[in-house]
Each structure stands twice: as structure tokens, then as C-alpha cells.
Amino acid sequence: MKRQSIIILGGGTAGWMSANLLHHAFHAKGFDITLIESPEINIIGVGEGSTPHLKQFFNTLGLAESDWMPRCHATYKNGIQFNHWSSAKGYSAYFHPFPSMPDRQTAAGFLINSMLRRQGHDVDPRPDRYFLSAYLAKQKLSPKTQTGFPISINYGYHFDSALLGEFLKELAVEKGVNHVAAKITEVERHLSGDIDALVSENGQRYQANWFIDCSGFSGVLLQKTLGVTFHDFSANLFNDAAIALPSEASLPTSVQTISTALSNGWSWEIPLTHRTGNGYVYSSRYQSSDAAETELREKLGLLDADVPAKHLKMRVGQVAQHWYKNCLAVGLSQGFIEPLEATALHLVQDTLENFIGAFEAGKFSQQHQAEFNQRISARFEGIRDYIVCHYKVNNRTDTQYWMDNRNNPHISDQLQQILACWDAGGDVTALLDGLGISQFYPAVSWHCLLSGYGRFPPIGATSAATHEVNLEQIQHYIKTWAKGFIPHNTALAK
Template identity: 50%
Template sequence: MRSNTKSIVILGGGTAGWIAANLLATHWKDKGLDITLVESPDIGIIGVGEGSTPPLKTFMEIIGTEESDWMARCDATYKVGITFRDWSTKPGFDEYFHPFLCQPDEFSVPAFFHNSFLRRKGVDLDGHPSQFFMAWQLAKQRLAPIAPPNFPFEMNYGYHFNSGLLGEFLKEWAAKKGVKYRQATVTEVVLDQQGYIDFLETDSEEVIKADFYIDSTGFRSHLLQQTLRVPFDSCEDVLFNDSAVVFPTEPDENPEPQTISTALKYGWSWKIPLTSRFGNGYVYSSKYVDDDDAELEFRQKLGLVDADIEARRLKFKVGRVREHWYKNCVAVGLSQGFIEPLEATALDMVQETVVRFIEAANNGNMTDKYRDDFNNHVSKRFDAVRDYIVCHYRINTRTDTPYWIDNGNNDKISRSLREILAAWTQGKNITDELKRQNLDAYFPSVSWNCLLAGKGIYPTQEQVRPGSELALKYDLKQIASYLEGCALNFKPHQEQLALLQSAC
């Protein structure tokens, strides 16, 4: 990057490109930069990616939008977490909820940690996570996470949305911030003598030139991987899935504010509620099942065997580039890598990449002084997310197909994950272990505790002994009534969505 950078071209108009455009135009509005997004009219966007995490709410706030500006337009619903179903065969653990933590949980999480910790040590306590979280009450009762003004706690949530509609909304929003838009398919990328991108050539022989380039071309990674030849490190040895089949189904009138992830024979399926439909997808490994059999299994699950609905089939690769910022180009989105969608973390990664890039460029006075720090930070985040997702598979207890058995026996997991698992089974404090490994900024300790406890990685009921009075210090009935009491403050999800509809 050169200190006299005056122009940026963002190549690609998927969600990643438009998030980047909005963030750059917001944070650098005083720099007088010329920002242009170029998108091919012939190459479509991937068109999946409808679940998010709470940082998307922060993104919307940073770029200055209100929920009433965009949610109804994008068929959006609220999301307070994910239910994982059928991942474990341990009695009592056939499903659990991974919540987005919010302030009311501060009173109930200590009880979860206490029970879970002692249960690991063989004390007969209820360590199933879901019951300790406010978000679970909302999900169960189908309530929206919007608190009335007199509610004394802060809430935290994400969204589900139609990704195509969100892209259109973000495109309009970016235009208001001065981002220029151009339709063209880039066919050639010309480098200068130092190997920096000099200009792009389009299929109509136009030339597009900028000082700096953002590669948001999806899995093609036209600039960073194809042209600049930055290596891609696959993680297919620990994440076996490489395919998905996708169907829409009829929506619920009062949708649950959560994603459902159900383990199937060769992978897992998502069920994402939008106001206009459910998005359903089966993510599987083509090494274990062929595409037709996977589609049939999923149709059977959804009751669509005879339905005249065409499936969309997708292929993807998991892993990340070795450097996200190289020469005068940063890759953002699928062009920089993808860790499969189990925890809906991809857009969070997009946002983090762009925000950290802006920070690094600012700190270096628009030079690449902090490029290595940036690359290390983004790669570390990818690897931390990868390990959390890998853990889902590694600790599954299904034995119905070779897919699940191989996942459960996979010895290629990282040393970091191995140490977290060892800490858990040896009854050590997971919070300390994450701190020791400097991982607590990624998935927090509560998330790791939910994952391991939720899959029932505990001594069995036969191995536990009754708890002393001290061990029984938390009354679970009291916790339930506290969370139920908090939930009384919230409106049905449908009602809150209708308010947004009428405001738009």
C-alpha cells in the first residue's frame, strides 16, 4: 500500500464486497478516496449465507442503519442462537442450544459453570447448558430479543436474512455514501514490475485502474489466489464437508428466532427462518455420499420427495489463504477462505477483516507497515474458528455411518484443540486454558462450555456420585423462574417483525 493511495476498486458484489464498500466509505469518508465496486453481470453471487452472529448488528450500527431501514426489505428475522440436534447419542443430550450471550445471563452463567465443572468431576449435577440462558427462553417461546426501555439489561442478537436482498440494500446504502458502481467482467489482471496490480481489463476491453484492490470475487479469488498466486491452505483433513444442497420451504407465521442445525447421515442441515420462507440446506461430504443420495436423504427429511421443487447444489472448499493482504490487494470473503457454515461465522470474518485492515492502514499512515500483524491476526481468527467447528465433529458420538465414525476418530486435529479437549476431560478450568492459549477473544469460554457440555462430554449417569450441600448451591428452579420472568418483557417474534414491516 502506498501512502498516497487515492483510489480503491472492490472487485465483487456479493455480501462481502458490499460490506467492505460500506465500511470503507464510512471509516474513510474524510480521506477523499475514490471507491468503486465492480461486479460481473454474468457471474452470480453465491446466494447462500443467511445466518449471522451479533457483530452484524454492530456493522449495521456503524454504517448508520436502523432495523426499520433494512429488516423488512430483506425478509429478515431475529436470531438469538442455534439449536444443535442429533449430534450426540448420549442420553439427555440429543439437543442443546448455543446462545448469543446477553446481560441477564450474568446471573445464571455462574450456575452453569459450577454445575458443569463439578459434573465433569463426577458429581451428580445437571450440567446441560440450554436452561441457563436468556436466549434459550426467547427461542423456546418464540420471542423477539427487543427489550422495552425499562428493561434494565442489554440484549445481544444477530439476524437471519435473504442474502440477495441484503446485498441490494447494502448496494443502495453504499451509493448514498459515495461508492461508485460499475458492471463489468474482469478477464485480465495486469501487474507492474514490482508485482503489484497495475490495472484490470474487462471483457469489453475497458481498463479499470486503482491504487489498491479488494478481492471479493468469491471462491474464484480472481486477484489474490489466481493472479497474485497467494497459496491456499486447505483444512479438508479436519473438515470433511465440501458440498451442499439447498431448498426453500413455506415459512412459519411466528418463526422461532433461532437456526436449527440437525446432524444427518453424512453432515448436517440448517433450517433458517425468514419472513418469506425457510432456507434449508444439507451440508455434506461428497467423499462419503454422492450428490443424488444426499439430495434424496434431505428431501425425505423435509417431506419433499415428490415435491416439484428444484434443489440448488453447491460445492465449496474449506481453508484459508496464507496471506489475506498481499502487495496492493486484500481478499475479503470467500476469496480469502471459508470455514464451513456451522456457526454462521463467515460474515463476521468479512467484517473483522475489513475493520482490521482499516485499522492497520490507519496505524501505518496508509502504508503496509502493519501488514504482517494484520495477516497474523486474521489467520489466527480463522484457525480459532476452525478449531471450534472441528470440535463439533470430533466429539460427536454417532456411529451410524463411516462419516461420523471417521470424524469422531480424527487424529489430525490441531494441537490447540487437543489441549482444550484434554483440559476438559481432566476436569481443568476451560477459561484458564483458553486464556493460556490466547484464544478467549474468539469463541468465549461460555461457547466452549456449551459445546462440550451440550454434547454430553461428561462421566455417564452410572459414574456420578450424589453432590454435597455445597455442590447443590444453585437452585435450578429459581434460575428457570428468573429467566422466565425476564422473558415476560419480550414481544412475540411475529409481532416485532410486523412492527418493522409497518415502519418500512
């Protein structure tokens, strides 16, 4: 077969993840891969939390945790703790777990109690009582077990994004990906409209058969060159700015991301081995950047500290087609949903994995493009709706921002159906399956979110609850299993 070539434009996390996965999938099939990045245009340099799916990325590349985690000051992540998103009594914090096989039975108890509570029974539906990863996070236990313990669970990671990029760059270059430092100023196209070549500012021409646009928010190839439109999500999600501000690492190292609701957005706290990553995601329509920085500094006790803050603008939404002509957009150039559930790299991975599958199935042609685009768009919308739900069901009254979010009429039909079904005491699991969206967030995650916020009617059922769940027994199981898990810092040292 004639050798084909792929050019990736952009050397952020998306670019280097693409380089590694595409090289892994296609090098032996006759593809040469080149990554071009501009030394003058910085990467975004944030994005330090993952979902459990990232483990699969490293497994595909044949990398052990000991190969990359120490290099990136990485830590384990059992889930996300949401503080102060709800002002319902008893629900000021909830933990979004990564459910695993051992949770199957306890999750069944959670789903029953959450249903009974929706019917007005006086039972405890708070998710952190029912999931192993929530207990491990509280105890600062890692998701790793002692040798020979017969249980394994899902978990994510926290990492220094700049160091992860460096690591992935070294790996890709070592394997044979060509790396070019050049700023692209012009794009040449065939008569068919396909991209033919990228031209750098010093006139060098880089020709290829396929192009991967990883140029970040600037969307150089898919949006600016090929003219693919961008579907804006700002009516659904108000946040459009962020501030990042590091602080010292704390010991023992936490095993969870913490998301705390602030006056006009929320702050993240991500534990790494050498520092804590902090930030504030907010809406510039409601708060100025100066006021947001002051609020974040006050929260962190860094009001007078000489630590510079990094201010960022965010564009939320997705492109109308992620793969158009001979160009695939991956990362911020294909779209972005605010980082509340740390899903951006998950979407990068998903896009690449689906592209590789569709591209191979069509014998490296555009045969499966439409189906691929439909699948990736649905993923973006599924994740968007889950994130929007956090805002829609908040019951804070302290600022206009939170009240406007709650009263926002711009929510999808699917989300409206989910909320109506929940409020009517209906079968949310069956609804999600019927809508075909439980693959984005499973039913248990929707129940955790809605129960965790305390979205329930007043207690008032007169009849006794049927299917009484023995919460004490559930907690006993969880504590017994937890004995097999090792402390986070011991796991990191290993």
C-alpha cells in the first residue's frame, strides 16, 4: 500500500494524545505522522483531572502507572466532592463516585432509597453512604489494593498537564512521530475543498493526506479554514472564564477533586504530589476578573501572596461536524464543555478511538464520517446535559447568578424529561435507556447528582417504606472492603 501521511496541528495535550494513539493504530499500516506546533503560541496549560477512561489510553500504549505518574506528579482520583452547590438541609456536600463492580449491591440499595425518598419516605438517599470510592476518599485511601485482594475498582487521575504533555511528546518522538516547530500562517486546499498543505510563516510547505486539528480554541483548520460552524452552548452554560492559581501540596494527599460553589461559579482543588492545582470557573457576565481573582485568593488564603494567577477565556460549545473533508478536530478545536466533571480529555480519547474505528472500517476513507459525527455530537450533548443539570437543580439564593441558572429556560428536551420523570417519582433508569443516553452518564450517576442535591419532596409518606434498605449493613460491607485498600501516599510511593 502507498504510504499515507497525517499532519497534526498543535502540541497541547490533545495533539500529543493524538500523535501517540494514531501512531499506535496506523504506523504499521503505512502512515507517517507529523506534529507541527508553534513555539510562539502557548498551550492552554490547564486540565489536570481525568475520568477513569484515561487508564485505557495508557493501557493501549502499553504504559504502566510507574512509567508516567511520577513524571507528571500524578495522584489517584476516587471521584469528585461537590461542596455548597445545594442549600437543602443535610445536602451541603455530596460525592460523585466512580461506581465499580463491588458497588453493584450497595448501589441497588441506593437506588431503592432514592426512589423511596422521592415518594416522601423518611430514608437516607445521600450517595456518599453507598459507594466504596466515597468511603475511600474520606479515609484518604487509594483505589489500589493490597496484593492478592480480590477486588478492583475504577478510578481517575490528577496530573500536571504541562508535564503530561512533555511526557507524551517524548514518547511519540521516540516512537517515530516527526516533530516540527513552526507557526502555520496559510492553508492550501485542493479543488475538492480538502486540505492539501500547511504553510509556515517562513514559507515551508507541509503536505499530507489527512489533517488533525489540535490547534486549541483558535480552531485553525476545521473552523477557520474549512468553515465548519460552531454551535455555542453559552445559553445553557453561563461560565466563560477561568482563573488558575497553584498553592502548596498538602499531606496526606487527597484522593478526590473538590468542586466548591462560589458566588458566580465554582472553584476546583486538584491534589498533585508537588502542589495543589486551584482555579475558579465563573461567568464574566456576572463577575469581573479582578473580583473573581480576589474571591479565589480569599478562599485559598492567598490574598497577599506573591503567586501569579493565570486568567483564561473559555468558549463552550461544539463544532457542527467534528470530521469534515480530510480533517478531524480533536480537543479544544472541536469544542469544550466547562471542566466541572473533567471530561475534556475523555472526549479527546473518545473522538480518537471512534475515529480510528470508523477510519479503519471504511478502509481509510470518509465512508463512515456522517455516522461518526453523529456519535461524537451526541456525546458532547449528553455530557453537556449532565453538567447543565448541576446548575439547573441548584437551590442557592445568594446571588443572581445561581438564581438565573436555576430559572434558565434553555435546557434540552432530554434534560427536561429527566427532571420531570425524577420529580414525578418515575423510572429514570428506563427513561435514560429509552432516550439512548445512559452510555454518557449511567443512571446511577444521574441518581447521585439529583439525590446529592437533595431534590426531594418534603418527608410526608404515611405508609411504611417497602423494600427497607439496611444502611448499616451496607456501610459494614463498604468498611470491610475498604480494609483491602492501601493509603494514598503508600500507593504513590509504590
